[in-house]
Amino acid sequence: MSDPFDPTVARSARVYDVLLGGKTNFAADRAAAAHLTAQFPSAPLVARENRRFMQRVVHWMALHGVTQFLDLGTGIPTSPNVHEIAQQVTPRARVVYVDHDPLVLAHARALLISHPAGAVAYIHADIRDPVAILGAARLHDVIDLAQPVGLLAIAALHFVPDPYAQQTMRELLSVLTPGSFVAVTHFTTDLRAPADAARARDVAARMGTGVVPRTRDELARLFDGRELVEPGIVALPRWQPDGGQAEPGGLSDADVSMFAAVASCS
Numbered sequence: 001m002s003d004p005f006d007p008t009v010a011r012s013a014r015v016y017d018v019l020l021g022g023k024t025n026f027a028a029d030r031a032a033a034a035h036l037t038a039q040f041p042s043a044p045l046v047a048r049e050n051r052r053f054m055q056r057v058v059h060w061m062a063l064h065g066v067t068q069f070l071d072l073g074t075g076i077p078t079s080p081n082v083h084e085i086a087q088q089v090t091p092r093a094r095v096v097y098v099d100h101d102p103l104v105l106a107h108a109r110a111l112l113i114s115h116p117a118g119a120v121a122y123i124h125a126d127i128r129d130p131v132a133i134l135g136a137a138r139l140h141d142v143i144d145l146a147q148p149v150g151l152l153a154i155a156a157l158h159f160v161p162d163p164y165a166q167q168t169m170r171e172l173l174s175v176l177t178p179g180s181f182v183a184v185t186h187f188t189t190d191l192r193a194p195a196d197a198a199r200a201r202d203v204a205a206r207m208g209t210g211v212v213p214r215t216r217d218e219l220a221r222l223f224d225g226r227e228l229v230e231p232g233i234v235a236l237p238r239w240q241p242d243g244g245q246a247e248p249g250g251l252s253d254a255d256v257s258m259f260a261a262v263a264s265c266s
Contacts, residue, residue, distance in 0.1 A: 019047035042255040061150040062089035073156030091117040128164040130171035148179035158187040180265040226263035
């Protein structure tokens with residue numbers, strides 16, 4: 001289910017790159033990002049906060065003994081990347097990135113350089129196809145599934161409709177050993193007033209990248225019964241915030257409209 005390269009169609013990785021102030025994007029991506037930002041002015045701040053969550057959760061996992069990471073929906077490489085953060089804690093950390101955007105693949109090959117003691121690989125695959133991910137030789141060249149893994153789905157699953165999201169998570173979680181963790185951030189309308197939530201769902205439906213909001217309960221089901229790490233499923237900035245700051249940049253929960261959660265595989 002790999003997609004052909006088409007710069008006239010907005011892609012989630014490149015729209016995200018626009019919101020982060022990157023330059024690896026095209027007119028269609030900039031138009032989609034402009035439409036999103038016009039409706040939700042906090043979108044660039046949320047993108048940056050999502051990136052900060054990724055950085056602190058990878059650091060948290062590495063401190064909890066995880067030395068292997070599988071990153072679903074990698075996006076355009078933006079330093080620091082997962083392997084750079086993990087290898088600051090453990091130079092031997094090993095990371096496999098997964099994405100199906102050909103432009104992401106090209107940049108990943110050029111920019112994702114590992115610490116000499118560790119390893120980095122890239123799988124060109126759709127996260128809706130867990131069989132392809134688990135069957136990839138590069139995955140097994142880098143990651144030992146008999147050892148703990150940090151599974152990351154950062155702002156990825158809200159681009160995956162049902163039943164693919166459940167299938168992907170169920171099959172990937174089934175191979176994780178005790179000591180593993182899974183981290184997810186996900187767009188939601190639960191944090192908005194009912195009228196505003198309806199508008200947010202309409203904007204999401206009109207986005208060229210196809211966003212699927214999920215409720216707290218729907219997101220919980222994606223963890224397939226794994227035990228949530230405190231504080232559970234919370235608004236993005238509220239998951240173990242650095243320095244106890246719950247609303248970076250003055251963002252309210254409604255501004256963020258993103259859940260974050262981590263579960264342990266024990």
